[in-house]
Amino acid sequence: MSNSFTHLHVHTEYSMLDGASRLDEIVKAAVEDSQPALGITDHGNMYGVLPFYRACKEEGIKPIIGTEAYMAYESRFERPRRGRGKASEFPDSGGNTDEGRKLYYHLTLLAENNTGYKNLIQIASRAYMEGFYYKPRVDWEVLNDHSDGVIATTGCLGGQVLQSLLRGDEAEALDKAGRLQEIFGKDNLFVELQDHGIPEQKQTNPALMKIASKLGAPLLATNDCHYTHQHDHIAHDALLCVQTGSLISDPNRFKFHGDQHYLKTAAEMRYVFNSVEVACDNTLWIAERSDVEIEFGKPLLPDFPLPDQFNNDDEYLQHLTLEGAKERWGDKLTEEISDRLAYELRVMSDMGFSAYFLITWDLIRYAREQGIRVGPGRGSAAGSAVAYALKITDLDPIEYDLLFERFLNPSRISMPDIDMDFDSRYRDAMINYVASKYGRDHVAQIITFSQIKGRAAVRDAARVLDKPYAVGDQIAKAIPPPVMGRDTPLWACLTKTEPYQEGFKAASEIRQMYENDPVVKEVIDVALGLEGLRRQDSIHAAGVVITKEPLTEYLPIQRKPEKDKDIEETPVVTQYEMQSVEDLGLLKMDFLGLRNLDVITDSLELIKETVGKELDIDNLPLDDEKTFSLLAAGESIGVFQLESPPMRALMRALAPSSFEDVAALVALYRPGPMAANMHNDYADRKNNRKPVEYFHPDAEELLRDTYGLMIYQESVMRVAQKFAGYSLAQADNLRKAMGKKIRSAMEKERERFTSGMEGMGYETRLSEEVFEVISQFADYAFNKSHSYGYGLVAYQTAFLKAHYPVQYMAALMTSVKGRKKEDSAIYLNECRHMGLQVSVPDVNTAQMNYYPDIENRNETQRIVYGLSAIRNVGEGIVSLLISERNSNGPFIDFYDFCERVDIQVLNRRAIEALIKAGAFDSLGHTRQGLLASYEQIIEQTVSRRREKEMGVMTLFETEEGDASQVFDDKVLIPEIEFEKQQRLSFEKEMLGRYISDHPLRGYEGTLRRKCDATSQGVSTLDEGKVIKVGGVITEVNKKQTQRGDLMATILLEDLEGEIEVIVFTKAMAQVGHKLATDRPVIVTGRIDRRDENSKIICLEVEELKSDQETKVTSIDVKIPSTGTTTKHLENLASLLSEHAGECDVYVHLGSKRIWLGADVRVDPDSGLLGELRVLFGSECILI
Secondary structure, eight states: OOOOOOOOOOOOSSSSTTOOOOOHHHHHHHTTTTTTTEEEEOOOOOTTTTHHHHHHEEEEEEEEEEEEEEEEOOOOOOOOOSSSTTTTSSSSTTOBTTTTSSSSSEEEEEEEEHHHHHHHHHHHHHHHHHHHHHHHEHHHHHHTOOOOOEEEEESSSHHHHHHHHHTTTTHHHHHHHHHHHHHOTTEEEEEEOOSSHHHHHHHHHHHHHHHHHHOOEEEEEEOOOSSSSGGGGGHHHHHHHHHTTTTOOTTTOOOOSTTBBBBBOOOHHHHHHHGGGHHHHHHHHHHHOOOOOOOOOOBOOOOOOOOTTOOOOOHHHHHHHHHHHHHHOOOOOOOHHHHHHHHHHHHHHHHHOOOOOHHHHHHHHHHTTTOBBBOOBBGGGGOOOHHHHSSOOOOOOTTTOOOOHHHOOTSSSOOOEEEEEGGGHHHHHHHHHHHHHHGGGGGGEEEEEEEHHHHHHHHHHHHHTTTHHHHHHHHHHOOOOTTTOOOOOHHHHHSSGGGGGHHHHHTHHHHHHHHHHHHHHHHHHHHHHHOOOEEEEEEEEEEEESSSSSSGGTTOOOEEEOOOSSSGSSOEEEEEEEHHHHHHEEEEEEEEEEEEHHHHHHHHHHHHHHHOOOGGGOOTTTTTTHHHHHTTTTTTTTTOOOOOHHHHHHHHHHHHOHHHHHHHHHHHHSSHHTTHHHHHHHHHHHTSSOOOOOGGGGGGGHHHGGTTTOBBBHHHHHHHHHHOOOOOOHHHHHHHHHHOOOOOHHHHHHHHHHHHHHHOOHHHHHHHHHHHHHHHHHHBBBBBHHHHHHHHHHHHHHHHHHHHHHHHHHHHHHHHTTOOHHHHHHHHHHHTTTOOOEEOOOTTTTOSEEEESHHHHHHHOOOOOOOOGGGTTTTTHHHHHHHHHHHHHOOSSSSHHHHSSOOGGGGGGHHHHHHHHHHTTTGGGOOOHHHHHHHHHHHHHHHHHHHHHHHHHTTOOOOTTTOOOOOOOOOOOOOOOHEEEHHHHHHHHHHOOOOSSOOTTTTTHHHHHHSSSTTTTGGOOOOOOOTEEEEEEEEEEEOOHHHHHHHEEEEEEESSSEEEEEHHHHHHHHGGGOOOOOOOEEEEEEEEEEGGEEEEEEEEEEEEEOOTTTTOOEEEEEEOOOSOHHHHHHHHHHHHTTTTTEEEEEEEEEEEEEEEEETEEOOTTHHHHHHHHHHOOOOEEEO
């Protein structure tokens, strides 16, 4: 045998928070040592198998597929109680049970061939599907069922055999090993030897050799690899601390013995096992025997059930397409449409994808038939005329010049990718439909893995090293912000690399800290070892896989454990992530739940209920002036894709006047186009503030609609087609090469493009110029099909807001009732801004959800708060309440309510919540009065009702029709009421917001004048900027630091939401006396993005005075002496005229103060000051 070695017990980053070996690093280490093969045996899963397989193949080393399974003591169905023994002895075996055994044991399994690989898939799947208890466990039966082609070992110290030896029971150890040999065969059960310097291994290895001798079983030397290099043990140690929430300095925490759990060289392994070299030789024997070949790229579509009259998928697809085309375009199709459909159908047939489109058509058909709203199309699928004919998409690709080749390129065979948006409430119903149609064992959701990113790695490292929080925070903040939407990894901040050049330039501060501060260096060195490792698994937000044969014929599956749910009720998920599923050729579909579709569905229902109109939202006129006026004014809060403050500012500058403008907004508001200033160029060219320019006169025909800018990838393709004679398929390849910036591919395309342009009659010099122009645009250009698809949803939601504001806003607020309260605050404030009243819930008018009350058309239209959105009031109680009201009319008073509703509704907790929320206000009772008496009233009423049910009459009751006088024994409701502050406080407690009133009413103008941002606007400003934010203090939490100094965190709420303010000890000494709940204040502070959320670090606090106290009679605008252009002055004049009012305006030019006269007076409270600050800078207003 050679002197080499093969590692067969290897934990990668997919052994979550336990393995610290990155796949590329560990494969590279094995290759550098000339090892012929490498195994993968992650804990209880096969997550990393396909990326590992590919990495090994690319490096020319043989991959050996395996897993370290968890094994039950006897049966996978046993559920022993976790005992009180120390889990820290062997935490990866779950600690002791009451019987003194382990909850689970370890068993190393390797695939010898493809049969073995398939059996490993079965074993890994059944462990989750049948044996999950703390961990996914197999048992002797499962192993026996799937032993063919599998090599097993006796495992590490956590295995059954070793545990018997550690208990001193050699007979049981021999029995266990014999049982494994019986299952796997004489040459397929190896007795595993490990030596990391652990005393227990020194103790048990001689006994293991005796067992091997008695059984005639081969020995196998392994190293339990959990990290790649010896020095990585520090990062691995930190990773274990992250897993267990411990500090490295804690002597009692779970940790590995020594620093030997790395991928040792062959020489090192042979030195350790020099007395049993055959154990090393046997690793090479297994490597020679192991031969697993996994096929990639071959499409494996499930069979679509065809009607009897059709022979194959192609025929049926053609039939459905032609029928749909007549519905879309009329009975007589034009030659252009017919040719396009025939071309697309031929491509689909030639590529073998007809079944894909039938499956997708069927899903959309089912959704529409069930009344489930479907999006008009996302991604490039809207470029397919066949998809439009089948009603998979709702945009005519011929009318809007959407390109099929951008979706399905006939020169590049890859599975189509149609992402489907559904009303988010029915996503699970769609998955259930697919499972029932194709078989529940053929359908699963797809796993995804979160990784430890740079900032989190730094903070984790600082915590486990027990460094002050400020150290980790300082380093995390020094990591540069995303460049073009992409984070710069920590390692790329220290080492210059081409993909992250901009990030490297911005990271000079962190490099200086690393070089000059040993504490920072220590933290970063540990963080570098953590960065990029897998933290946990979760379910992909959209991905679903559908297979021809049962799932486990292709990949391992699992159930995703969920809190308070039996494992059998949890979703079935693949163990391979999205890319691996696609690589196998399996049908992957994206089912996305889009909340805005919920809003559209609910809006249409409310419009029908309240005004009796059935609006056809899918066939709206796309030239509606009212809709474009709303967008041009930037009044788009709540409109899909168009509601962020910068987007609203862009719309005011762009003034959209066509559907194409709306689609362009979706494409332009992205890091790339914005970095190139394309969004402003588009707005200026559209509104004649800049001339429209074309890089060549022949480009005008292609780029007229986008004012000479190539904002779409399809424009790049059209330019290549027209100027260089490319086919659209070739043009798509060009777009892809340019987007990926692969130098070799770019140079190849440059030559081809240049010769193509010359062939079309253009000069060589021009061809070079045009290639440079389109390569720049290709960086920023966006998918036109996606822009138009999402642009249509944006237009639909804007139309609803413009024409049916009360119904739309009611539906919008319902859609966020279970989400973070900031969303509801923004929309509540928007209702107020729109002049819509939102009233507290009312037992006589409120519905389950927010509901538009438009019966009295002379009054302000209002939205009644939904009863189910009240805290402590469940939907079951609300259903019973509404049912009684609908059956027998409104409630007269609280007594009538208690007499009539189902007794389940008279739940004290729920009634108290209804009272505090104001739900009984309309019955004429005060909230304080009801709170003082409701328990007695309920107790009396329930008692009387139960007696009546039993046929018992009280002294004061009469027979029906008896008019004799009786004593009135009703508990009186006192006429007392809370002060406004207490009433609002209870309201906020139950509803999450102030509804009937707000402590900041009457302060709006002062807030606009004095503050730089709202609570929600802070997120759009740069970290570290010092700003003023105003609001009412709703919560104060004071605490002492380790030194005994006082600090605080407060919640500051304004009309849009709330933001956390941190008051450190120095500021606390100055402002602590001003921090009281319900107090209106203005906080001056620095923006902080700790843990990615915006916070304010307090510097000063001042009293917020009402508008009446701070009435402004004039404003002074300082014009900067440099950088001011004619355009700035034109914009100033425009702004002043748009915000007419009663306030004088003075302009400062240098040392001169100029009054603009009586004709130029403005309203400073209408948003003018904010727009002036945008125009001339934050220091331009002098009030």
